[in-house]
Amino acid sequence: MKEEVQKYIDKIRPSLQADGGDVELIEVTEAGIVKVKLLGACSGCPMSTLTIKNGIEKTLKQNVEGVKEVQSV
Template sequence: MREKVEQVLDKVRPMLEADGGNVELVNITDSGVVQVRLVGACKGCPMSQMTLKNGIERIVLKEIPEVKAVEAVQE
């Protein structure tokens, strides 16, 4: 499943990189929660929660039904 998640994240990376940010896959829990770390400009952006939920999570859930949620983890 990790490879599938990375492939989906590769689809959203150009949008994030255009604004000076990126996303890293940290972990996938046994319960189907994808944990990511927002980096670069995304790390401290006030809109990062919206980017995570309305962008990254929406696309991951659509493409990989077995994923239950996407959440950001801090360093």
């Protein structure tokens, strides 16, 4: 599942980089929890929770079977 998650993270990455940020995949657990780290401008952005939940989590849940939640570390 980690490879599939990374594939979709790589598709999301350019839109974050366009705003001066980035995202790094840290871990995918057996329970379907995806842990990511926001970098650059995204790390301190007040909208980072929305980026994770409405952007990254929504995309991963729709495209990768078994993803339950995305968490920021």
